[in-house]
Amino acid sequence: MCKVKSGDGTPIAYRRSGEGPPVILVGGAFSTAESEAPLARLLAPRFTTITYDRRGRGASGDRAPYAVEREVEDLAALLAAAGGSAALYGVSSGGALVLEAVAAGLPVTQFAVYEPPYATDPAALRARAAYTERLTELLARGLRDDAVELFLSAMELHPATIEVMRRSPLWADLAAVAHTLAYDNQVLGEGLIPLRRLSAVTTRAMIVDGGASPPVVRDAARAAARALPRGRHRTLTGQTHEVAPHVLAPVLEEFFAA
Known part of the structure; x- marks a missing residue:
């Protein structure tokens, strides 16, 4: 892996492959550079x-206190390493980070986001506040396993599924980056779509959702696309939040090549 130094001196580890115009892939909760590798391989031709490993994960460093601005600076360093500008793709909370980066004025040529996990109903903010309070408490006490379970429960995974995951080798990897759940949570701000900030973004954009995802997720994707002056919306039939790379890749390829 290669490394660049972010604005605060934190080393950010990344992998580069393929040839052509640069595209930086930004993962969501728990993800590392390896998580986005299947999609990267499909786009590499x-x-x-x-x-890359977002800060606090994998081979990247970390520095307290966390701030969303530091992750935006991480992307700025990667854009510089890519030649000064690039397209961005982000999934879930990584998509929200992409929106923050573009709104901050980073040199992004165009961007695509898959299902940014914003709320569209202010009533949902009460549940989000309870989640934030509980997550903060668990991480402060070092209860990483419980923090992972809390997040998965908030994602509406069935308790039996979570229990199976707890007994799998994957669980240790999730617990190792449990502290970054607080980072993803902060990236979402108050939880509602930042409509005013997005309305000032003039970069060409595409917001994508899965046709089999819950209505609230799809509503948020459509609302985000409408807020962007040059935004378009695309639905991938039959897909859920765990979008299949081979379904997504041709859509991104078409958009980024235009």
């Missing part, structure tokens, strides 16, 4: 793909 036409694009230079950059996957």
Whole structure:
């Protein structure tokens, strides 16, 4: 892996593959550079793909206190390493980070986001506040396993499914980056779509959702697309939040190549 130094000196580890216009892939909760590798391989024949470990994960460093601005600076360092500008793709909370980066004025040529996990109903903010309070408490007490379970429960995974995951080798990897759940949570701000900030973004954009995802998720994707002056919306039939790379890749390829 290669490394760049972010604005605060934190080393950010990344992988580069393929040839063509650069595209940086930004993962969501729990993800590392390896998580986005299948999508990167599919895009590599036409694009230079950059996957990276967000701060606090994998081979990247970390520095307290956390602030969303530091993750935006991480992306700025990667954009510089990519040649000064690039397209961005982000999934879930990584998509929200992409929106923050573009709104901050980073040199992004175009961007695509898959299902940013914003709320569209202010009533949902009460549940979000309770989640934030509980997550903060668990992480402060070092209860990483419980923090992971809390997040998965908030994602509406069935308790039996979570129990199976607890007994799998994957669980240790999730617990190792449990502290970054607080980072993803902060990226979402108050939880509602930042409509005013997005309305000032003039970069060409595409917001994507899955046709089999819950209505609230799809509503948020459509609302985000409408808020962006050059935004378009796309639904992938039959897909859920765990979008299949081979379904997503041709859609991104078409958009980024235009």
